[in-house]
Amino acid sequence: LTGLKAELLAVALEAAHRAGTFLRDGRPDDLGVAATKSSAVDVVTEMDIASEKLITDFLAERRPADGVLGEEGASSEGSSGVQWVVDPIDGTVNYLYGRPDWSVSIAARKDGETLVGVVHAPMRGETYRAVLGAGAHVNDVPARVRPAPSFDQALIGTGFGYVAERRAQQAEVARHLIPKVRDIRRGGSAAIDLCDVAVGRLDAYYERGLNPWDYAAGDLVAREAGALTGGRPGDALSGELTIAAPPALFETLQGLLEDLGAWHD
Ligand code: IPD
Numbered sequence: 001l002t003g004l005k006a007e008l009l010a011v012a013l014e015a016a017h018r019a020g021t022f023l024r025d026g027r028p029d030d031l032g033v034a035a036t037k038s039s040a041v042d043v044v045t046e047m048d049i050a051s052e053k054l055i056t057d058f059l060a061e062r063r064p065a066d067g068v069l070g071e072e073g074a075s076s077e078g079s080s081g082v083q084w085v086v087d088p089i090d091g092t093v094n095y096l097y098g099r100p101d102w103s104v105s106i107a108a109r110k111d112g113e114t115l116v117g118v119v120h121a122p123m124r125g126e127t128y129r130a131v132l133g134a135g136a137h138v139n140d141v142p143a144r145v146r147p148a149p150s151f152d153q154a155l156i157g158t159g160f161g162y163v164a165e166r167r168a169q170q171a172e173v174a175r176h177l178i179p180k181v182r183d184i185r186r187g188g189s190a191a192i193d194l195c196d197v198a199v200g201r202l203d204a205y206y207e208r209g210l211n212p213w214d215y216a217a218g219d220l221v222a223r224e225a226g227a228l229t230g231g232r233p234g235d236a237l238s239g240e241l242t243i244a245a246p247p248a249l250f251e252t253l254q255g256l257l258e259d260l261g262a263w264h265d
Helices: 003-026 046-062 092-096 163-179 190-199 212-224 247-259
Strands: 031-035 041-043 069-070 081-090 103-110 113-121 127-132 135-136 155-159 181-187 203-208 226-231 242-245
Touching: 003 046, 003 081, 003 103, 003 113, 003 127, 031 046, 031 163, 041 046, 041 092, 046 069, 046 081, 046 103, 069 212, 081 092, 081 113, 081 190, 081 212, 103 190, 113 212, 127 190, 127 212, 135 163, 135 190, 135 212, 135 242, 155 163, 155 190, 163 181, 163 247, 190 212, 190 242, 203 247, 212 226, 212 242, 226 247, 242 247
Parallel strands: 069 081, 155 181, 155 203
Antiparallel strands: 031 041, 081 103, 103 113, 113 127, 127 135, 203 242, 226 242
16 A cells, blocks of 8 residues: 555554553543533543544644544644544443443545545454555454345344434334344444444444544445445435445345334434
8 A cells, every 4th residue: 555545544543543542541430521512411521522632633743734523623624635534532421431342433535535444442452444445454354244144134233312302213213123133232332333344243234313423434444344335225325324234235224224214303
């Protein structure tokens, strides 16, 4: 790998590892909530804020002309055409409770395309990375989706937003889905869920209402590992609905979610 993609990958990996080490080693025992966002259970900790600052300072030093979009408010245009999309802790509630599945998610986009995605999960000892057109890896091992089972044997990941009315509707969709599949998992980090599809720890994943920082890196990891990703029928992936599945399961899942009105209130 050479050129821009190689440089972006190296910067993303270093930023994610620096933040991951800081978060793992520096997690205060009495970590509390610093602020709330869309609802009282949509929380931000001082560590989310400090991690975003660590990452954006590092990016500004290494790639001063690039733009940044971060979950905790970082937003700049830049002049290079490259934009970094950063989730300083994806899975904040897991992190708050000392549960292991949280990650640092960093993607680099140019001209509307994600070129590089890195999801670093320190408590798993795993880093998922992908480069557009050059495959996905977990640590240094190529990542590949699991051979698709029949739909009724599929293990499906999902997640829930933080606003009560939206959650009730998401629970309703899940209620109808559970009898049709092997089981459902709610991992708590969308970025890790997408990577779990990439490495065969989930057969498929869907969620409504994600933000770009939740899915930008994991989406590329899943695609480069052989998954299809997208949104509503005919739509590209967006926050409205995010689906990742191997080709043999994708349309069935997408059609079922459409029938269940997964994106209607
Ligand atoms: C959240 C996680 C969670 C998903 C939520 C996201 P955050 O991100 O990815 O799994 O269900 O929709 O908001 O707030 O921990 O960065």
